[in-house]
Amino acid sequence: xxxxxxxxxxxxxxxxxxxxxxxxxxxxxxxxxxxxxxxxxxxxxxxxxxxxxxxxxxxxxxxxxxxxxxxxxxxxxxxxxxxxxxxxxxxxxxxxxxxxxxxxxxxxxxxxxxxxxxxxxxxxxxxxxxxxxxxxxxxxxxxxxxxxxxxxxxxxxxxxxxxxxxxxxxxxxxxxxxxxxxxxxxxxxxxxxxxxxxxxxxxxxxxxxxxxxxxxxxxxxxxxxxxxxxxxxxxxxxxxxxxxxxxxxxxxxxxxxxxxxxxxxxxxxxxxxxxxxxxxxxxxxxxxxxxxxxxxxxxxxxxxxxxxxxxxxxxxxxxxxxxxxxxxxxxxxxxxxxxxxxxxxxxxxxxxxxxxxxxxxxxxxxxxxxxxxxxxxxxxxxxxxxxxxxxxxxxxxxxxxxxxxxxxxxxxxxxx
Numbered sequence: 001x002x003x004x005x006x007x008x009x010x011x012x013x014x015x016x017x018x019x020x021x022x023x024x025x026x027x028x029x030x031x032x033x034x035x036x037x038x039x040x041x042x043x044x045x046x047x048x049x050x051x052x053x054x055x056x057x058x059x060x061x062x063x064x065x066x067x068x069x070x071x072x073x074x075x076x077x078x079x080x081x082x083x084x085x086x087x088x089x090x091x092x093x094x095x096x097x098x099x100x101x102x103x104x105x106x107x108x109x110x111x112x113x114x115x116x117x118x119x120x121x122x123x124x125x126x127x128x129x130x131x132x133x134x135x136x137x138x139x140x141x142x143x144x145x146x147x148x149x150x151x152x153x154x155x156x157x158x159x160x161x162x163x164x165x166x167x168x169x170x171x172x173x174x175x176x177x178x179x180x181x182x183x184x185x186x187x188x189x190x191x192x193x194x195x196x197x198x199x200x201x202x203x204x205x206x207x208x209x210x211x212x213x214x215x216x217x218x219x220x221x222x223x224x225x226x227x228x229x230x231x232x233x234x235x236x237x238x239x240x241x242x243x244x245x246x247x248x249x250x251x252x253x254x255x256x257x258x259x260x261x262x263x264x265x266x267x268x269x270x271x272x273x274x275x276x277x278x279x280x281x282x283x284x285x286x287x288x289x290x291x292x293x294x295x296x297x298x299x300x301x302x303x304x305x306x307x308x309x310x311x312x313x314x315x316x317x318x319x320x321x322x323x324x325x326x327x328x329x330x331x332x333x334x335x336x337x338x339x340x341x342x343x344x345x346x347x348x349x350x351x352x353x354x355x356x357x358x359x360x361x362x363x364x365x366x367x368x369x370x371x372x373x374x375x376x377x378x379x380x381x382x383x384x385x386x387x388x389x390x391x392x393x394x395x396x397x398x399x400x401x402x403x404x405x406x407x408x409x410x411x412x413x414x415x416x
Contacts, residue, residue, distance in 0.1 A: 006255035019057035025226035029089035062105040101392040104407030111208035134174035136186030136199035152232035206237035323364035329374030336383035
């Protein structure tokens with residue numbers, strides 16, 4: 001199996017030992033779940049399911065960024081308690097994942113459940129000399145970490161522009177450098193805070209993920225993933241924190257980033273107000289149609305929402321359902337091995353889901369033709385179901401998989 005590694009900028013051989021450790025950056029829970037979210041989480045669901053298809057066990061963590069500048073700002077805008085807002089939107093996200101038949105993570109931690117571990121990480125960074133305290137806040141000093149920028153390969157000026165767009169405060173008088181990022185943010189009136197050796201405050205965005213990833217999975221992590229917009233500053237800063245605290249690397253073996261989804265000529269985002277919401281799409285389209293629509297785009301390729309492509313995916317979903325249920329005869333059985341081999345070859349090549357779906361469709365067509373000719377299609381139908389499961393397709397089953405419902409329901413109870 002080969003995967004594109006953002007760190008190396010090439011497609012590398014990926015040969016993990018079981019269990020495979022996977023960390024996926026989760027939502028900041030407000031105004032979710034849009035098509036861009038769904039593309040990321042269904043693409044990575046296909047990766048996890050394919051690893052299992054190949055016989056690997058997977059330990060998978062997806063976090064919830066439940067305290068963050070965006071959450072606090074949104075809560076203030078709508079006049080709602082920040083925790084209640086986050087819980088409500090996280091529950092909404094979970095229900096969307098169940099509807100799309102996306103596998104639940106092994107662990108689904110809130111950032112606020114790991115404050116003691118975050119405090120320990122911040123202290124380790126201070127002890128290592130790569131962080132400093134100033135007026136109750138603690139910052140990572142990027143000049144103390146020469147490898148900063150290795151993942152994103154951005155110049156300093158580019159870094160500053162992007163960081164400022166994503167929550168950086170370059171004019172913060174407590175910082176030594178405009179690019180230094182906050183590890184522990186001193187409390188301000190009306191915001192949640194926790195006690196710390198440097199004074200009451202709350203964790204910075206980046207320290208939350210590196211702490212939870214290391215605490216729950218150890219290092220090195222086999223796959224760390226999220227949308228490509230997280231490459232900088234979030235993932236770049238995660239590396240600096242994790243390796244700065246431990247003095248060891250790599251923090252992650254393979255960085256896998258999903259592309260942005262566009263709509264109306266722009267990146268789909270909350271700030272632009274051009275979101276296509278999954279619960280709205282599910283009112284008109286089946287979950288299988290949506291899963292096929294998303295998987296027909298390679299995870300690294302930027303694409304634009306298209307109603308025509310969604311309609312084609314709906315037709316393919318119906319074709320697969322028919323092939324899975326059609327009755328054959330007792331003549332020579334249709335051998336599905338060639339289709340399976342082509343399917344595996346596609347997914348081994350940097351998770352080529354569009355190519356794999358093409359082979360899935362070819363098998364469905366072959367089953368339909370063979371059934372009409374009175375051939376035994378039962379073995380081919382079993383293979384069709386197995387291949388379809390990599391994409392979380394239900395086919396003729398009315399409900400999501402039991403493991404999906406049960407797993408997410410356990411997480412859901414913490415947010416209702």
